[in-house]
Amino acid sequence: MNAPSHHPAAVRTTCPYCGVGCGVLAKPDGRGGATVSGDPAHPANFGRLCSKGSALGETLSLEGRLLHPMVRMPDNGLARISWDNALDKVANGFRSIIDQHGPDSVAFYLSGQLLTEDYYVANKLMKGFVGTANVDTNSRLCMASSVAGHRRAFGADTVPGTYEDLDEADLLVLVGSNAAWCHPVLYQRMIANKRERGAKIVVIDPRRTMTAEDADLFLPVAPGTDTALFAGLLVHLADTYALDYGYIDSYTTDFENALARARSIAPDITTTATATGLAPQDVARFFQLFARTEKTVTAFSQGVNQSAQGTDKVDAIINCHLATGRIGKPGTGPFSLTGQPNAMGGREVGGLANQLAAHMGFTPADIDRVGRFWQAPAMSQTEGHKAVAMFDAIAHGEIKALWVMATNPAVSLPRAGFVRDALSKLELFVVSENVLSNDTVQAGAHILLPAAAWGEKDGTVTNSERRISRQRPFLTLPGEAKPDWWMVAEVAKRLGFGEAFAYRGVADVFREHAALSAFENNGTRDFDIGGLANVSGPEFNALEPIMWPVRTEDSSTDTRFFAKGGFFTSDRKARFIAPEKPAPRMAVTTNFPFRLNTGRVRDQWHTMTRTGLSPRLGSHSPEPFVEVHPDDLTKANLTNGGFARITTPYGSCLLKVTASAGQRPGSLFVPIHWSAETASSARVGELVNPHTDPFSGQPEVKATPAAIVAVDFAYRGFALGRTAIPLPQPTWWARVTVTGGTGYLLATNDAPERWQERARALFPDCELAEYIDGPRGLYRIAAFREGRLEGCLFVGPAAHAPQWDSVKALFEMEAIEDMQRRMLLSGKPADGIAEIGPVICACFGVGLNTIREALASGAATNVETIGQALRAGTNCGSCLPELKRIVHDRVPQPV
């Protein structure tokens, strides 16, 4: 073994999951893996990591990775092609469609998983050189309403505060945020504040999530009514003289208008309580807490954003902070907790259809400025299609070519079924990806481009507090994988824009991005990292986490915005916004009497293409489920632990039913993570309505009217395999990574005999051990190849579903002992069961090990005493010669 000093040092990089943007130390093991720990020096996490981040080391395998460019063949299969060939095909395809149908016939759909540099190059090509703003991103599903809310109020997409405000606040209001699971490291900072400084925590959420567990006050608000609560709060603040008129007068406009609208929505506590479905005393308590606590941070997430009135919700919150002047000062402010690792970077670049670049929009001045900076021949002049509209445009043939980067829209977009069908209509469908297969690839991608993954990527990301951190590579690029920015630049060259895309490396891209942010800025735009425009290669490599703005090379970092105004509107004043009266876009009906809410579980991320590789993470919530309030369970005739079909006007899913008193009566909660790759029928995106916010274009993914009906399965079970197991239709299944392979939890109406017929097809080329108790409905097989456990299948009556723990433990082992193998199909551990060894005395079932033990312990010394002690040899006597030999060579030997 090498001495420790020969191991490469840990690489400082950034976690690829949520918007907290934790620093990670990755120590490669030299075999393609790495050990991962939190970076104590990173100001987002100071060494802490959540369960997902801690398990990153388990997600680095190349299993299922896309390693070469591939092209769809006429037989629908995929074939490997060269990079040159693939890039030519992409460029020629885009060129011919643009020539024939114009630049708006092509689109890019990007991702908050991309690095800023990838985003920048993609955005530049489309908006400056192709000449279309059809560049949108999955951030549209995530925090577009925050962007729009910020821009309406502040004149720019500015997060005013920093994470330190969470440490310093005396009141933390969490709205539509299950931070305990979705931003765990930040949540722990808040909990530390509560513990050490006595900060109060108020959680506002229709669902009693884990975040509510530590709250001082939990407000189970009716879905979609947050605006009423914050309108009521604004009225209360006004009526109790808790406003900061100095701030309002000096730095804002339109207050009276907003207050008047607030009064019309929620004139008093009683009305507020009625409108929000809350108890009046809880509303009053919240209002009082807010009114009297100067240092208040209101942090919000997807519960606010993912709404057809998300922008209004954001502004209703911001209104209360502007009205109290609680913004830009330590321990105060509205705080958008972004979902993705680089949603913020995408926003900075302008990788959204309604932004141009570097926090500039589609004003003539901005278009002109960016056009001059890029020396671009074909600046797009108007906003492009936002995500939901983009796929509508694909469906009706307006957009004919699409490049999807690092995201899985066939799972995540509303009406995912419709989206999948739309994708199949594209003339050119390019996907740059890490994985060889996901629902989007399966929707018919024509060209697959192997993209660098986390651990291989090189560039920057920005977290929720505007802090730019490096994602550094610590693994070599596998196969022919390449960074996304390189692919786009290569396509740009082939489209004739070589000069503008002649980046020698990622640092070139970063410097250009930084220079654009500072170009003719002079403090007029919030986003300015001009101080980094001249970093050298080594400086870029060594770049410490840094918070923007960085206007000059020596400007100080860690700044807040707006304590003394300085908004980015034309008059530098913030705008109070008068929100619409809140109501979910679609009403529940008799056919669809429930409201379907969606969200995350603790240990999975997005569509599981990375977290799904970790056995540890998979064990927390292995099956897709629907959470139902116990009262609704009874009303809808559902069984806790049973199954149900959830239907909306857009699609249906078949999920496990989990009773939860934390669920709001009348609401259903379904997690977003499962796809056709990981479950038979759990792609909740298919159920979600396509209504969007008029300002942000963000869809209302948490409030679709739905119906739920119990579905009975006669049998349930599980399967384990070293590789994927071809389960027959129409089995209900959910796939989860386990140590050593893949696990499936399943439900079926097929009787054991049917499974017995299929056993061989499920585990080809294997020797099958089999257990069958037909009358009890039990069927189990274990498949072996050369003595190694290759897989197993357990099926049993649904009421007594077989448990997989002890079988999984054996499956994880490299080799199992005979006794363990003999007990395997019992589903119970072999612990404490002695291996008796080969049976010597058949009459009394006495084994070699037992006999040797008796000899070793002195309980027997010869054939006769063996007979007395163990009865061996005392019946038919046919084993006596063997017993004699065993006594003779009593030197203990391994069996």
Place this chain on the structure above:
Amino acid sequence: MSEPLVVIGNGMAAARFVEELGKRALGRYAVAVVGEEPHLAYNRVLLSSVLAREVPASDIQLKPARWWRDRGVTLLYGKKAVAIDPAIRRVKLANGATLPYSKLVLATGSNPILLNVPGMNLPGVLTFRDLADVAAIAAVGQGKKAVVIGGGLLGLEAAYGLAKAGAKVSVVHLMDRLMERQLDLRAAALLKRAVEAKGVTVHLNGDTAGIFGSKHAEAVVLKDGRRIEADIVVVAVGIRANAALAHGAGLVVDRGIVVDDHLQTSLADIHAIGECAEHRRICYGLVEPAYEQARVLARRLSGDDKAAYTGSVLATNLKVSGVNVFSAGDFLGAPGTEQVVLSDPGLDSYKKLVIADGRLVGVVLYGDTADGLWYLDLIQSNASIDKIRDELVFGRALVERIAA
């Protein structure tokens, strides 16, 4: 003065009977054991091991001469009893001598059945019953062709021994599977594979038409035309109770010497045990019932009037061709019964439980037979197995651990 007790037969049942009697009533009887074979009693079960040269013939003796002597037993081996005269309570030997008895125990065992087909009397056609047979079979040299007729326990043991001794062995069996009286289809198929793995060729559904040969057996010919070359032929198609003496003495004999639950024949003071006896219309062909009968009879003759033999549960617990097999009760599974099956070819293991009304009624074990007797106890106890059914086939250790 001790009562004279004569045992006719010097096999396993006789030896066990003397042993059991010796434990209880040594000295009450003057025991004489008359045996036709010129050996001390030996373990017949080991004959195939002797044939296979795994065990020397000298090692299969059940008890040494001193053991008999120590118990005061008069051993008359190599002596054939030719008649019994119940009226005067005497046994007549071939040499003309007579032995008086006050109690007589018949343990005359059984004789191999021969087929009623042409060629049975040809030289080279042998049976597999005693040490003399083993010696005759063993005289066949390495690489010679041997055909065993009969795929039951005895035939397979002979085939195993022959194969181990270096012969090219074929087994001809009348039925569609081996050991059909002890094994179900699946266990029989596994056994066939194991037998074949030892180099034995198995011909199922083979109805012997005759043995062909001019001066010596040359081939076995089957009714369907198959012809199997043979240097020797071993006939092991079954046994028949050896009841000739009893018959001659006027005892009631059906398929065997009929005995009651006291193991008494139709005449007072004359008893029969082992393969020669027929109890409740059953002639047992296995060692276990013979030992049970020996024990019961020994108790009765020691004055225990309560001792009774009510029959043995049909359990087969054997090592065949190196493979352990166990079966008991309704192992085939009558209509209306339920089955639980566990099999693992990699461990050479197959287990089937037959359950009726929540009770274990039958079992077949192939390979892993360690829990055979435990299952047998469960069958005999007639206890409900509902609560342990899910663990039952995995064996006693798991059931007891879960219960603990």
